[in-house]
Structures are given as C-alpha cells and as structure tokens.
Amino acid sequence: MKLLRVIAAAAGWLALATLWFWAWHLKDPHLLFMRRWELPLLLAALAAAIVIAWRFARGMLRPVALGLACAALLMALCNEAASRQHRAEVRAMSGPAAQALGAHFIVGYDDANDVRELARRGLIGGIFVTGRNVKGRTADALREEIQGLQAVRRQAGLPPLIVATDQEGGGVSRLSPLVERQPALSSLLDAEVPEDQLAERARAYGERQGKALAALGVTLNFSPVVDLRPGRAPGRWDLHTRIEERAISADPALTTQVALAYAQGLEAAGVRGTLKHFPGLAGVTADTHHFAAELRTPVAQLAAKDWKPFQEVSKQSDAAIMLGHVILAELDAEYPVSFSRRIVQRVIRGEWGYQGLLVTDDLTMGAAYNRGLCEATVRALDAGVDLLLIAFDHDKYFDAMHCAHQAAGLTARLATQRGALDLPMPERRGAQRLQSFR
Template sequence: MKLLRVIGGAMGWLALATLWFWAWHLKDPHLRFMRAWELPLLLGALAIGIALAWRLARGWVRPVALGLAFGALLTALCNEAASVQHRAQVNAASGPLAQALGAHFIVGYDDAKNLRELARKGLIGGIFVTGRNVRGRTAAELREEIAELQALRRETGLPPLVVATDQEGGAVSRLSPLVERQPALATLLDADLPAERAHAYGAQQGRALAALGITLNFSPVVDLRPGRAPGRWDLHTRIDERAISADPVLTAQVALAYEKGLESAGVRGTLKHFPGLAGVTEDTHHFAATLRTPVARLATHDWKPFQEVSKQSDAAIMLGHVILAELDADSPASFSRKIVQQVIRGEWGYQGLLVTDDLTMGAAYNHGLCNATVRSLNAGVNLLLIAFDHDKYFDAMHCAQQAAQRGALDLSMLERGNARRLQSFR
C-alpha cells in the first residue's frame, strides 16, 4: 500500500510538472495540431489536477500542489491573453511604419479570408501557399483566391504581395497535384545534357506556378549531398534526398539552368539553405544545429553554388537556422548580422533578396520568436517567413512594432530591405 502511495505521489508530481510545461509553452508551434482545443483541454486538465490535489494531498503537500496548479493556470491564462492582445494590436495597426514592418513578413494561412485586411492595410508583404491550401481544391479556385488578394493591394495602391511556395520536385512538391509532380532535380543527372533538361524542367514548372499566381519558389536546394544517411532524428530535412549532387560545380550548373527556366516564366527561385546543411546531422525543424566545417572549406566548396547561381540570376537566398560556429557561435545564420553583412552582402557583394527559413522551426523559435524577428530585421534580411504556424505572425509583428517604438530597430536597414523587395517584385 505504501508503495502504491509513493508511485501515486510521483505520478502526481510528474503530472503537475507536465501541466506547468504545457502552460508555459501554450501555443507552441509543435502543438499547432491541437490549437483549436488546446486551451480548453489544458484548463480541464488543470481543474482535474486542482480537484485531485484538494482531495488526495495531505499535510504540506496540499498547499504546494495547489499553488503549483493555480500557478500553471495563471500562466496559461496570461499566455492566452498576451496572444489575443498581440493579434488585436497588430490588426489595429496602420501607417507607414506598420507597412514598412509588415512588408518584411511572408505568412502561411488556412483561410484566405483571414488575410484580406492584413493584405489591404499592408501589414504583410507576402503569403506562403502550401499543401493545406490546395487540398481538395481546383487550380481555378486557388488562382482566384490569390488574384483577389492582389486586387486588394492594387485598390489601396500597395505593391503586389510576394506569393511564395515550396515546389522543389520529388518529395517536396507542396502544390501537387495542382502542379504536376516532377521528379527531384537530382534525377536529371542520370540523363544526357542535364543542364538543358534542368532549364526545360524549370520552365515547365515556372509556367505552372505562374498560372496560379506564384511569384517566388523556394527552390532549388543547393546544399551539397552529404553522402551519409540522415541522422536518427532527421524527420523532415532529409537533405540527402533533396540535394542535387555532392559536386559543387555540377550542383551550380543544374541549379542555374533550372533557375533560368523558372525566370523565363516570370517566377523567381530561391537558393537554399545557406550556409549549407551538408555538414549538420540535426533536423532544424526541431533542434539546434551547428556547422563546424571551417569557413575556408565552405568558401571553396559548399558555398560555390550559392555564389555562382546568385551572380548569374535573380535568385533569392534562403538563410537556414544553422549556427556557423567559426563566424557567429551564438546566432543561426538566419538572424546573424555578422554573417549577412560581412559574408553575403560584403564579401560576396550579393544585393538580392534574403529570406529566412520558417521562423517557427525549432532551431529558430527556441531562441525566442521576438529575438529572432528583431535580429533578422536588424541583420538586413528582407523577408521573414512564418509559414507552418502562421498564428505566430501576430506575435512576431507585435515584437517588431515594440522594437521600433523603443528604438531597437535599424530603420535604415528596413528602408534598404523594402527597396530591394520593391525592385524585385513590382
């Protein structure tokens, strides 16, 4: 009997710790699948916990357990209130500064109706279209949805929205079946004249994307193939399946031809994921990742496709959430001012568009969404992607507004960033 009480007590403390953790991380992107019923479920669990603590706990355990349970309850309610407040304040925002900040965000969505006011007021700069937006729909329906949002921009005299997607071919083909699923670019290496085939591939894909209203495609992947199996916890990145080749010269040739094909149809591509994922085993969707390859090696090998293709095309560059230990041991490349300004803008002289990988991925989000947002803007990144958990846009935009109000944003960097975006998407 005593053993059962000990086990029951241990399980009770474990349950309380779990509820505290849940309350603290309310609305975490990893819990997006339960967003609609997350708060009621948590409040119900806490109510049960409070009732059990009152009924079963004895002595000093009762007030401690009740205090922890009520503390978790208060934490959950405060987090919910903050989320509601951020959404309300962003929706109420207007004026040049709000538009200058909003122009830096590309957001995912479930229902385009929820984007109409944000688009009309200039509080977003673009949208990300993915599988959930095409499931069970026709190409005509998606095309009309995008066209309606663009019409709102024209009516208010605002620049067109950047309309982005992730159609690499192969495993990552977010708009298929509305857009024909093509094999991965790497399969072209098995045929004669791979560069010519890559151009035709890009042109075909570009025409299909342009017909829907897509203007920016997050492809090609120019990370080099690592030549090893994915790490145990690599659930989503799986760069070995998506990379073109382990050879930087061949990767650059195929990627450039593909990019030129896209551009011939009026769609811009994106070189990803700088500084390269070949040297990391962690999945940045969930975990921090550090690239320890010497910069001298990266500059002559892994970075060659980024440099060669960006010099000869209008491709954007996507910044991954990888820490480049030799240059900035504290920040992922996606919000490292040193890496952006010293390497990409400085040494390379690249003046095109820079876009972050999704800021709701664990490797960025775990640094703090506010921190990642403000530092990305101050680093000179042009477009901040918030795609998987698009509700987090309101928190990120609120952070940017607060930073601007307290003078923590480099406004000259914002102006240059908006100028690059306007030059690229007119």
C-alpha cells in the first residue's frame, strides 16, 4: 500500500507539472488539432486537480499543490485573454502604418471569411493556400474564392494579394488533386534524360505546373527545393523536412540547371518561384518543424557548393529565397538565419547583392516559434526580410502583427520592452520589392 501511495503521489505531481506546462504553452501550434476545445479541457483538468489536491494532499503539500494548480488556472486564463486582446486590437488597426506592416505577412486560413476583412483593411500582404483549402472542393470554387479576395483588395484601392502555395511536386503537392500531381523534379534525373534535353524538360515541367497554379490565381510557389541531397536517410525524428526525398541532386551544377529551367518555366506562366531553404539543409539532421537546429557545415564549403544554386538561379530569374530556421553559428551563433540581420544584410544583400524577395519559412514551426514569436517577427522585419509566413497555425498572425505593431513604436512602452523596430529604411526597400512583385 505504501508503494501504491508513493506511485500515486508521483503520478499526481507529474500530472500537475504537465498541466502547468500546458497552461504556459496554451495554443501552441503543436496542439492546433485540439484548438477548439483546448481551453475547456485544460480548465476542466485544472479544476479536477484542485479538487484532488484538496482531497488527498496532506500537510504542507496541500497548499503547495493548490497554489500550483490555481496559478496554472490563472495563467491559462491570462494567456487566453491576451490572445483575444491581440486579435481585437489587430482587427481594429487601420491607416498607412498598419498597412505598411501588414504588407509583410502571408497568412494561411481555413475559411476565406477569416481573412476577408484583413485583406480589405490592408493588414495582410498575402494568403497561403494549401491542402485544407482544396479538400473536398473544386478548382472553380477555389478560383472564385481567391478572385473574391482580390476583388475586395481592388475595391479598397490596395495592391493585389500575393497568393502563395507549396507545390513542389512529388510528396509535397499541397494543391493536388486540383493541380495535377507531378513527380518530384529529381525524377528528371532518375529518368536519365539526355543532358541537352534536361533544361528543356525542366522548363516544360515548370510551365505545366505554373499554368495550373495561375489558373487558380496563385502567384508565388514555394518551389524549387535547391538544398543539396545529403546522401543519407532521414533521421528518426525527421518527420517533415526529409530533404533527401525532396532535393533535386547532390550536385550543385545539376541542381542549378534543373531549378533555373523550372523557375523560368513557372515565370513564363506568370508564377514566381522560391528557392529554399537557405542556407541549405543538407547538413541539418534535426527537423525544424519541431526542434531547434544548427548547421555545422563550414561557411567556406557552403559558399563553394551549397550556395551555388541559390546564387546562380536568383541571378537569372525572379525567384524569391526562403530562409530556414537554422543557426549558422560561424556567422551568427545567436539567431536562426530566418531572422539574422547579420546574415541577411552582410551575406545575402551585401556580398551576394541579391535584391529580390526574402521570405521566412513558417514562423509557427518549432525552431522559430519556440524562441518566441515576438522575437522572430520583430527581428525578421528588422533584418530586412520582406515576407513573414504564418501558414500552419494562422491564428498566430494576430500575435505576430501585434508584436510588430508595438515594436514599430506605435505603443512606446511595449516597444521599449521588446526592442524597438527601426523600420524606415528596410520598409522603403521592402515596399519597392513588394511593389515590383505585383
């Protein structure tokens, strides 16, 4: 019996610690699947914990357990209140300053009504369409939905929305079956296409895909993947990145040849491509969808090999570049590339001279979100990144926009606490790049 009491007590404290952690991370993107009933479930669990602590805890353990449970309950309610307040404040924003910030956000959605008013007020710059937007729908329905959002922009006298998606081909074909599912670009190499026909076929692939995307209203495709093939199987915890399955080749010259022709094919159909994921994920083993990651490949090796496709394709096309959430410690040991001013300004804008669009990978991925969405948002804008993607957990847009609004100096006290965002010069340059996109 004594052993059972010890086990029960240990289980109780573990459960209480779990509830504390849950309350602290309320509305975490990893818990999106239970978003609608997350708060009621947590509150019910905490209420049960309070009752159990009152009934079974003894001596000094009772006030400790009750205090922890009540504190977790209060924390959950405060986090929920803050989330609702951010949503209300963002929805009430208006004017040129808010629109200048909003132009930097590409946001996913479940229901077009969720983003219609944001689009009309200029509080977002684009939308991200993916599998949840096509499931059980026709191409005509999606096209009309996108056209309706663009009509709202025209009526408001605002530039068109950027309409982005993730249609790489192969396993990452978010708009299929509305867009024909094509094999991965690497299949052109697997088929041993003669070298003199390789670029021609890659361009034809891009044109075919681009026409289907353009017919729906898509203007920006997050493809091609120009990370080099690592030559190894994905790690045990690599659940989504899986570069070996998505990359074109381990050879930078072949990757450049195929990616450039493909990007030009997309552009011929009126769709801009995106080179991803800088600085190249071939040497990364962790899955940035969930975990922090560091790229330990020497910069000299990256410059000589991994960065060649990014540089060469961007010089000969209008492709954007997507920044990954990996730390390249040799250049910046503190911040991931996606919001490292040192890397964006010194390397990409400076040494490379690249003046095209830069877009972050999804900021609700663990490697960015777990560092603090506010920090990621503000530092990415301050670094001069043009587009911030909030796709998977699109509710987090309201928190990110609220942070950007505060950091831009519209509320001086919070801006001081979080680090003021010096927008004037990046904003002018970014506005020019976004205008050229449209």
